[in-house]
Amino acid sequence: MPRTRERADAVRNRERVLQSARRLFRERDPRTVTMEDLARAAGVGRATLYRRYRDPAAVAVALLDEHERRLQERLIRGEPPLGPGAPPEQRLCAFYAAMVELLEEHLPLALGGEAGAARFRTGAYNFWHLHVRVLLVAAGAPDPETLADALLAPLAPELYQHQRRERGLTPERITRSLDGLARAALARVTPDGGHHTNGRHHSDGTHRPTSPG
Amino acid sequence: MPRTRERADAVRNRERVLQSARRLFRERDPRTVTMEDLARAAGVGRATLYRRYRDPAAVAVALLDEHERRLQERLIRGEPPLGPGAPPEQRLCAFYAAMVELLEEHLPLALGGEAGAARFRTGAYNFWHLHVRVLLVAAGAPDPETLADALLAPLAPELYQHQRRERGLTPERITRSLDGLARAALARVTPDGGHHTNGRHHSDGTHRPTSPG
DNA sequence: AGCTAAACGGACAACATGCCCGGTTAGCAT
DNA sequence: ATGCTAACCGGGCATGTTGTCCGTTTAGCT
Numbered sequence: 001m002p003r004t005r006e007r008a009d010a011v012r013n014r015e016r017v018l019q020s021a022r023r024l025f026r027e028r029d030p031r032t033v034t035m036e037d038l039a040r041a042a043g044v045g046r047a048t049l050y051r052r053y054r055d056p057a058a059v060a061v062a063l064l065d066e067h068e069r070r071l072q073e074r075l076i077r078g079e080p081p082l083g084p085g086a087p088p089e090q091r092l093c094a095f096y097a098a099m100v101e102l103l104e105e106h107l108p109l110a111l112g113g114e115a116g117a118a119r120f121r122t123g124a125y126n127f128w129h130l131h132v133r134v135l136l137v138a139a140g141a142p143d144p145e146t147l148a149d150a151l152l153a154p155l156a157p158e159l160y161q162h163q164r165r166e167r168g169l170t171p172e173r174i175t176r177s178l179d180g181l182a183r184a185a186l187a188r189v190t191p192d193g194g195h196h197t198n199g200r201h202h203s204d205g206t207h208r209p210t211s212p213g
Numbered sequence: 214m215p216r217t218r219e220r221a222d223a224v225r226n227r228e229r230v231l232q233s234a235r236r237l238f239r240e241r242d243p244r245t246v247t248m249e250d251l252a253r254a255a256g257v258g259r260a261t262l263y264r265r266y267r268d269p270a271a272v273a274v275a276l277l278d279e280h281e282r283r284l285q286e287r288l289i290r291g292e293p294p295l296g297p298g299a300p301p302e303q304r305l306c307a308f309y310a311a312m313v314e315l316l317e318e319h320l321p322l323a324l325g326g327e328a329g330a331a332r333f334r335t336g337a338y339n340f341w342h343l344h345v346r347v348l349l350v351a352a353g354a355p356d357p358e359t360l361a362d363a364l365l366a367p368l369a370p371e372l373y374q375h376q377r378r379e380r381g382l383t384p385e386r387i388t389r390s391l392d393g394l395a396r397a398a399l400a401r402v403t404p405d406g407g408h409h410t411n412g413r414h415h416s417d418g419t420h421r422p423t424s425p426g
Numbered sequence: 427a428g429c430t431a432a433a434c435g436g437a438c439a440a441c442a443t444g445c446c447c448g449g450t451t452a453g454c455a456t
Numbered sequence: 457a458t459g460c461t462a463a464c465c466g467g468g469c470a471t472g473t474t475g476t477c478c479g480t481t482t483a484g485c486t
Binding site: 007009010013039044045046047048051 | 465
């Protein structure tokens with residue numbers, strides 16, 4: 001916490017930067033947006049920008065953060081099936097659906113801020129990973145740590161863009177496919193069959209999922 | 214084909230470029246390698262480099278190509294379970310294992326050439342996608358086109374690096390996890406149970422997989 | 427040996443980066 | 457109200473990369 005509260009001109013400039021950045025990331029290819037572009041569009045000097053953000057990706061992450069936090073809140077304390085209370089498969093499906101919505105809505109920001117290896121270094125990725133890991137543990141899946149990464153991989157912004165633009169897939173179709181993946185990964189045949197893709201058994205079929213945080 | 218055969222000096226320079234590029238990608242962070250670096254290391258002018266490669270990624274792709282073709286050959290005409298003849302789950306598992314080997318061996322090149330969105334524009338990705346799609350069709354999975362992307366996503370070079378370096382996972386552990394994913398995605402309970410995660414039935418349990426190409 | 431087409435590489439202009447430093451201003455205290 | 461101080465602002469600089477142009481060299485054919 002700062003010794004004095006944030007200065008008014010600093011607040012004003014940050015608002016201007018974020019506002020024009022949002023537009024910039026949407027209009028051009030987000031990965032070509034440069035610090036100079038952002039500064040010029042906001043009407044501030046480059047050094048002012050560098051003071052708070054180390055690169056364009058950091059600006060995009062700041063813009064995404066708000067939306068991601070909202071989803072995180074719903075995952076922790078929201079209604080089932082997104083929030084606690086539903087069985088793991090359903091929660092994972094709901095999570096996938098929510099992430100597709102987020103990508104659909106804010107793809108330019110995701111491409112600008114969470115492209116490539118940078119994705120794994122964001123706090124958001126850690127959150128998603130922890131969430132999925134918890135669901136996998138609850139379902140009794142083997143090696144949840146590693147599998148969680150694999151289940152998050154299809155949500156990479158670049159892949160989503162490729163599927164939408166190059167393949168012409170609809171968000172609904174992508175969601176449906178992810179649904180199948182979620183059910184398969186957490187599959188557990190109810191009472192009758194003894195089918196288990198998972199390594200070890202779990203006490204019963206009721207669920208008391210723990211959430212991240 | 215060229216009107217005249219490739220000139221000797223061109224061949225010599227290309228060899229020099231590829232040779233030093235291989236070393237360069239291995240020694241530094243592959244994504245920081247610049248055209249200037251490659252040219253200087255090879256002892257040629259930048260323009261000479263630009264003649265054949267539009268950016269450093271193209272050089273890395275050229276280096277990867279050889280190894281990828283070898284795997285592609287084995288997928289088409291090799292022994293089962295990698296090649297034709299084995300059931301889809303086993304072929305997918307074998308494919309995953311082979312890809313992990315490839316990543317383990319040539320990660321710097323993969324990071325340099327197939328990072329981010331560029332991955333989807335390579336011919337190699339199209340090949341892998343077609344291969345997996347064929348396996349999914351053979352297994353009767355719904356929407357193979359879309360699901361194939363999802364099943365290839367965990368093989369993104371950036372994720373592999375993250376799992377190896379940040380999480381400290383071994384190639385064996387990653388392979389095992391992918392194995393579980395492969396089995397789950399193509400799961401089909403044999404004769405007794407009626408369990409199907411897949412959408413529609415397939416004539417029988419014997420397999421005559423078609424291969425890409 | 428000479429010719430031609432191709433390859434080579436030095437050089438240039440444009441641009442992004444990251445940072446330094448002098449000038450400005452907001453917020454607090456008296 | 458007024459002055460002080462710390463934080464903020466942004467122009468400008470040195471550096472490094474990018475693509476491309478164009479004059480020169482050279483391999484391969486006749």
